[in-house]
Amino acid sequence: MGRSQKKILVTALLKAANLNKSFGGVRAVYDVSVDVPAGSIFALIGPNGAGKSTLLNLLSGVYQPDSGSLFFNQASLIGLPAYERARLGIARTFQKIRLFKQLTLLENVLTGFHLHQDVPLWKCFLPGGAGRFRGEAMDLLSFVGLGNRANDRAGALSYGQQRMLEIARALATRPKLFMLDEPAAGLNAAEVEFLLKRLQNINQQNVTVLVVEHNMDLVMNVAQRVLVMDHGVRLFEGNPREVQANPRVIEAYLGGAFAS
Amino acid sequence: MSGGLTRKKGTVFLIALIFIAAAPWLLSTSYWRGILVLCAMNVLLALSLNLVLGYTGQLNLGQSAFFGIGAYVSTILIKTYGWNFWLAALAAVAAAGLVGVALAAFAVRLRGHYLAIASLGFAVITYQVLVNWESVTQGVRGMYGILSPVPNAVALFYLVAGIGLVVYFLLDNLVRSPVGDTLRAIREDEVSAAALGVNAAVWKAFAFGLGAAIAGLAGCFYPGFVGTLVPDAFGIVESFTMMAMVIVGGMGTMIGPVIGAVVLTFLPELLRGFGELRLMIYGVALTLVVLFMPGGIVQAWVGLKKRFS
Amino acid sequence: MTDLLALVVQQSVNGIYLGCLYVMVALGLTLIYGVLNQINFAHADFVTVGAFTAFFTATRFATKALGIPDTGAYLLSLFSALGAGALLGWLVSVTVFAPLRRRGADELRPLIATIGVSVLLENGQLALFGPIPYQFDSPLARETIRLGPIFFSGQSALVVAVSLAAIAALYAFMRFTFMGKALRAVAQDRETAGLMGINENLVIALTIVIASALAGVAGAMLGPVVVLTPFTGASLIVKAFAIVIIGGFGNMEGTIIAGLLVGIIEAFTVQYLGSGLIDLVVFAMLLGMLVVRPTGLIAERKEENV
Numbered sequence: 001m002g003r004s005q006k007k008i009l010v011t012a013l014l015k016a017a018n019l020n021k022s023f024g025g026v027r028a029v030y031d032v033s034v035d036v037p038a039g040s041i042f043a044l045i046g047p048n049g050a051g052k053s054t055l056l057n058l059l060s061g062v063y064q065p066d067s068g069s070l071f072f073n074q075a076s077l078i079g080l081p082a083y084e085r086a087r088l089g090i091a092r093t094f095q096k097i098r099l100f101k102q103l104t105l106l107e108n109v110l111t112g113f114h115l116h117q118d119v120p121l122w123k124c125f126l127p128g129g130a131g132r133f134r135g136e137a138m139d140l141l142s143f144v145g146l147g148n149r150a151n152d153r154a155g156a157l158s159y160g161q162q163r164m165l166e167i168a169r170a171l172a173t174r175p176k177l178f179m180l181d182e183p184a185a186g187l188n189a190a191e192v193e194f195l196l197k198r199l200q201n202i203n204q205q206n207v208t209v210l211v212v213e214h215n216m217d218l219v220m221n222v223a224q225r226v227l228v229m230d231h232g233v234r235l236f237e238g239n240p241r242e243v244q245a246n247p248r249v250i251e252a253y254l255g256g257a258f259a260s
Numbered sequence: 261m262s263g264g265l266t267r268k269k270g271t272v273f274l275i276a277l278i279f280i281a282a283a284p285w286l287l288s289t290s291y292w293r294g295i296l297v298l299c300a301m302n303v304l305l306a307l308s309l310n311l312v313l314g315y316t317g318q319l320n321l322g323q324s325a326f327f328g329i330g331a332y333v334s335t336i337l338i339k340t341y342g343w344n345f346w347l348a349a350l351a352a353v354a355a356a357g358l359v360g361v362a363l364a365a366f367a368v369r370l371r372g373h374y375l376a377i378a379s380l381g382f383a384v385i386t387y388q389v390l391v392n393w394e395s396v397t398q399g400v401r402g403m404y405g406i407l408s409p410v411p412n413a414v415a416l417f418y419l420v421a422g423i424g425l426v427v428y429f430l431l432d433n434l435v436r437s438p439v440g441d442t443l444r445a446i447r448e449d450e451v452s453a454a455a456l457g458v459n460a461a462v463w464k465a466f467a468f469g470l471g472a473a474i475a476g477l478a479g480c481f482y483p484g485f486v487g488t489l490v491p492d493a494f495g496i497v498e499s500f501t502m503m504a505m506v507i508v509g510g511m512g513t514m515i516g517p518v519i520g521a522v523v524l525t526f527l528p529e530l531l532r533g534f535g536e537l538r539l540m541i542y543g544v545a546l547t548l549v550v551l552f553m554p555g556g557i558v559q560a561w562v563g564l565k566k567r568f569s
Numbered sequence: 570m571t572d573l574l575a576l577v578v579q580q581s582v583n584g585i586y587l588g589c590l591y592v593m594v595a596l597g598l599t600l601i602y603g604v605l606n607q608i609n610f611a612h613a614d615f616v617t618v619g620a621f622t623a624f625f626t627a628t629r630f631a632t633k634a635l636g637i638p639d640t641g642a643y644l645l646s647l648f649s650a651l652g653a654g655a656l657l658g659w660l661v662s663v664t665v666f667a668p669l670r671r672r673g674a675d676e677l678r679p680l681i682a683t684i685g686v687s688v689l690l691e692n693g694q695l696a697l698f699g700p701i702p703y704q705f706d707s708p709l710a711r712e713t714i715r716l717g718p719i720f721f722s723g724q725s726a727l728v729v730a731v732s733l734a735a736i737a738a739l740y741a742f743m744r745f746t747f748m749g750k751a752l753r754a755v756a757q758d759r760e761t762a763g764l765m766g767i768n769e770n771l772v773i774a775l776t777i778v779i780a781s782a783l784a785g786v787a788g789a790m791l792g793p794v795v796v797l798t799p800f801t802g803a804s805l806i807v808k809a810f811a812i813v814i815i816g817g818f819g820n821m822e823g824t825i826i827a828g829l830l831v832g833i834i835e836a837f838t839v840q841y842l843g844s845g846l847i848d849l850v851v852f853a854m855l856l857g858m859l860v861v862r863p864t865g866l867i868a869e870r871k872e873e874n875v
Contacts, residue, residue: 060455086457094455100448102512110438111445115457117438124437125430166452173456319677370859372676373608377810378859381852384807388849496803500688507681537696543689550682551668 013038013177013208019058019068028054029065030232036177041199041209043223045243047253051232052212053095056181059210060092061085072177087115091175093166095182095212101155105146105165108154109137112172133172140168144198160191167198178202179210196222220244228252273425280421284414293413297485299525300420301478306505306517307427308474313503314512315435316467317447318367319376321499322383326356326472328390328494330479335403335489336396345409349480353473360472364465383499390491400490408484420481427474432514443467447512504546510558519557579719580836586725588832589732590794593787594805595812595824596739597780603756603819604776605666607676610683613802613809614690615657615781619650619788620797621698624705626650639708647731647789654785655778661686662777667770687803694799707793728790735783736825752776756819808848811855 012035021029029051036042044052057063059070061082070077072088080088100108113133141147144164149157154165163183170178180199184192199222203209213219219226219240226243228235230252236243243249284293309323334352337343343351366378390397397403410416434440445453446460454460483489501524509520524542531538553559594616601609623646627639630649665686669679709723743749754762755772763769788802795801812831816823835847 062451082451082454083457083459086455092455094452098449098452100445100452102448103444107441107444111441111453111458112456114438114442114445119438121439124434124439127433169456319680366856366859373680374814374859376608376680377807377814378856380810381807381855381859385849385852385856388846388852392846392849496806497688497691497800500684503681503684504688537693539692539695540689543685543687543692545685547665547682547685547689550678550685551665554678 011038012036013073014059014210015069015071016059017069019055019070020066021054021058021063022066027232029058032068032229032232032234034227034234034237036208036210037225038208039203039206040224041203041211041222043219043226043240044210044212044229045214045219045226046229046235049231050229052229053181054232055229056092056179056210056212060090060179086173086175089174089176090179091170091173091177092179093163093170093181093183095185097159097162097166099154099162099166099169101153103154104151105141105154105157106134106137106150108165109140109169109172110134112140112169113137115173137172140171141165143171143201144168145194160187163187163191164195164198171202175207177208177210179212181212182214183211184213273429276425280418280425284417290413293417294485295525295529296417297413297420297481299522300417300424301481301485302502302505302521302525303424303518304420304427304478305475305502306509306521307424307431307514308471308478309502310506310511310514310517311431311443311474312467312471313506314517315440315447316443316464318464318467319372320363320367320379320468320471321376321496321503322363322379322381322386323471323475323502324494324496324498325383325386326360326475327479327482327498328386328491329356329359329472330476331482331489331494332390332397332479333476334480335406335483339403339406340396345480349477352480353476356476356479357469357473361465361469363472364461364468367464367468368461380496380499383494383496387491387495390494397491400492402488402490403483404488406483406487406489408481416481416485420478423477427477428514428518435514439463439466501542504542507554508545508549508556510556511554513558516556516558523557575719581833582719582721582725584833584836585829586721586728586832587835588829589729590787590791591808591812591832592825592828593732593735593783593790595809595816595828596736596821597783597787598809599813599816599819599821599824600776600780600783602813603821604752604759604773605670605679607666607679608683608810609661609777609780610680610806611661611686611690612683612780612784613806614687614694615654615784615802616788616791616805617694617799617802618657618690619654619785620705620792620801621694621703621788622653622785623647623650623789623792624703624797627707628705643707643709647786650785650789651782652785654788655782657785658778658781659774661781662774666777667774670770670773691799691803698799700798703797705792705797709793724790724793731786731790735786739779739821748772748775807855808851811851811858814855815858 014034014036016035017033019029019032020027032051032055034044034055044055046052054063058065059077061077061080061084064079072085072090075088077085077088100111103111110133113136116133138147138150141150144167146157146161146165146168149161154162157165163186167180167183184195187195199209199211211219211223223240225237226240227237228243228246228249235252236246236249238246283296287293287296305323305327308326309320312318312320312323330349330352332352333355334345334348337348337351338345363379363382366382367375370378391399393399394401408416410419435443442453442458442463445456445458446463450460482493486493505520505524506517507520508524509518510516524545527541527545528538531541549556555562594613597615598609598612601607601612623643626649627642627646665682666679669682707724709727712723713720714723714726741749743753751762751767751772752775754765754767755769755776759769762772791801791805795804808831812827813824815830816825816827831851834850838850839847
């Protein structure tokens, strides 16, 4: 299996209980509860339309749940808008890449430091009011392998590179919980490999990672805990081996992804 | 991307200063000096709109309303209540800024063309208020006999152009600072900006308010320049003209609006030989730029530099 | 009591007449939005062009050159305005909308381009016709028809008749002809319509032409009733937007209802408020609408796909 043995702390960083979300009568998420252990890599998988992205949007604050509770480090997230959750230490990437296309790579990552900028407003009107995160931003760009393209326009990057830039930018917020929405979609094998290593590296620096994914390699080789969803409800939760062996999970996927 | 006074910036500033100092003597008829004052005001207006439209990406078609609020509030305070010009100007700028923050409340809830129409509606409402609140504003009859704070057109030009330089300097630093990054993040993609901790509502309020305040500041000098203050100068047409200046010059850059304001103030004058058709220059320039060179004159300039380097 | 009733009915009739005018202007806007997802800021200026075309046709061309009597000349001018509107719409579609669509422009650029066209049209007409208002007399405006205690002018009757005819024709077109159905398809889902073999560019161009023709006719009927200057359209434009927003962008039925509503409100309040404050009321309604229900009275909400 080749994955590092990690000691998983018992405390749950993120606790969601009985989350419900409907859109115009269609139930996207129904009575879903999940505890994400601190310091873990947690995978959220399921066939198309299972409600995984909706759940992620509920956790990150793009949507507010119709009912249910949601706690992050014992602080309730219900009613908090997305930007407040980022302030608490939740970062995310998006299924459809949402970069600042007209800005350079460096400028993209620098915006990520928004929460940590401490220059008072009046000083920004004077010369030299630029923030002090340039070095750290360059480090993040190197971390995702884009260090040599710092001054290129983000729109000029390839798809895979844009995904990595999104990750670098989200990391700039110095999150405690990093959620990714199908980060491996559209990446070739080498890029996926690189992504896996980066995620492990991020996790080793004490960041809890939650990944919504289709790609089984990523899930099986990297995740410590997996929640399977189908049709908006919890189907099964366990470690990767348990998930792979579970007949209901296999049935939900119709054997497609699990044939190995 | 460093802020501060680099050598190149310093030289450009110096050149601008020399131009400004010399202009009223190169164009020394009273007519042309009037055009210079108008140009300086347009530069301020274009800079103000660019902050909201170019940097924060908010489709604001109502900027002329703030120009009008600045003009009327300052004039009313001076004429009706006997205030000193500078105090009245301060109050007018504050008033414009506050109304700008109020308009931002719409920007928070509306996107794209909805905001465009709402801001347009706001401009029309402001115009109607100016026209109909006759007891205060004298409506279409206008307010007469308004004195300028300085004795002549040359001094007025230096004053407004000087203010323009200061505003440019402050805004230029602002957009290079983390605030600039935040505003552009909102422009590019609000959803991911929120995921990075950006409170879009607060920053939109900031951009709208500051933009409105600067437009209001320009408005304070307008009545003294024209002598008679009527609401007609603050309608949809003016908003469109301001937008044309920002876009033709180069939206989202600092120097673009300045260029656009200068070009679109002087070009109709240089085309006087063509009679009334010269006013079509605004429409033509705007349409052509949007079709073929969306980055405006600045984009053309950068493209030319690349060609020949 | 009957006096009050008569007053209410009279104002309602006036309101319907006004409303029909507004509907003619707003329908074109909503049609273009439905098919292109774009707002045409120049639309109201098409109305102005229609009004001036009608004016010159009726007062100079038809009567003087062709010697047609007044009423006939006016009716002829309606057709010329229709033609002028259609032609202008086709021109703008070919020179502005189509190129921008080809370049895959975002939301902002086409909107600003239409602003550019609007400024161009206004100043062009200003250069050609000057700022002084024109006196456009429609012979029908002088004829009064009486139904019991209710009065209305021949012009109002014409407006209502033409609007009803236009709306009926539009409905028939959309429902029974292939092009009409293609239009509805493109409005619903442009990509799929293209995949089904519909020539979207043709459909879009046709829609713009129809919308502009409607605007032209609206201008011809509006000319005699308002102050005719190059900026006539501009004074209408925010009202037209208000109607389209209240009714829901791209929603024909909603636009018709909203247009009639605005017309009736205006008819009832004009006596007490005067036309300047009417604008204020309508626009305040608009802003209120945008805050409470930006998608319109009838349209459904769409969640943003993240």
